[in-house]
Amino acid sequence: RAYNFCAGPAALPEEVLLQAREEMLDWHGKGLSVMEMSHRSDEFVGIAQEAESLLRELLSVPQDYKVLFLQGGANLQFSSVPLNLLGSHSSADYIDTGIWSNKAVKEAARYGKIDVIASTADQHYHRVPQQQELKFNKDAAYVHYCSNETIGGLEFDYVPVTENGVPLVCDMSSTILSRPIDVAQYDMIYAGAQKNIGPAGLCLVIIKESLLDREVSSIPTMMSYRVAAENDSMYNTPPTFAWYLSGLVFQWLKRQGGVAAIGEVNARKASKLYAAIDESRLYANPIAVANRSWMNVPFTLADTGLEKAFLKEADAAGLLNLKGHRSVGGMRASIYNAVPEAAVDALIDFMHAFEKKYYP
């Protein structure tokens, strides 16, 4: 198999794919695949519950939080968050650090007054706002931020602390499960699955139970966190196969030693790749060192005329999906949990050799 640096849907652990293949025609001697089971069957309910309890274990999710397995991706949460959490409040606070947090602002603004309380747009999103720059509104319904901007390759090196107990909501799509977190520092976390969780089609929501009574009355039933929680995320037919595969990823992650162990590997992967970029004349990354993403490493080439050759030769060397997001250009290596350290080593070797050949 090639090394896959795609930002999402991203690489899955080979062991997980092999196990899914093994179980494809005949899951645990039942004579059918997980895709063909009723979501109400004892077998699937068992699969679903095991996935949830593994996730709870991996992230030490406190008892007073609900874990929901939803559809619609993280994009739907941009609308679900205000519809579920604005309640009787007239506004919510948002921190703007790039393309994804910006999309969340635009969508939420359809449902209420949104105040962008800090933005680093005027600094090209090369750093995140510091805690003291966050000018909270006392009566905001919640504060929303994105802990890792997948496209910009920018991440928070701290968890914002709100004032007056205003709930903190985090889009953790591209960094969840990459290292330990303290769930209790957040009131709600959401994450599209297709990076560190599993295949596309699922979106995870971890939410404090006490927030489940704020939804607006016109909320579509399918978007209500309360309804999802009351029905164990099975109000309708859930994406059963994605849920099952995510459970296999959680088992795999536990076998790796959990989030603490994978966090050490991820830190090492990121630091050697950034070091290779910083040491070269050809490659560059503009992000403030403290805010460089461990998961998404964008870089530019000093001679943009070399980009096509870089991508073509990388592809031929089995290093796939290194093209940067269409909105920003350049390159981007996404190095999620399932991308092995050997892939990063191979990429660095390739980058050195390419520089030597074309930009000596």
Ligand code: PLP
């Ligand atoms: N938020 C972040 C940080 C993302 O990286 C993405 C997708 O890459 C999204 C939201 C949107 O996710 P989805 O495609 O699941 O709607």
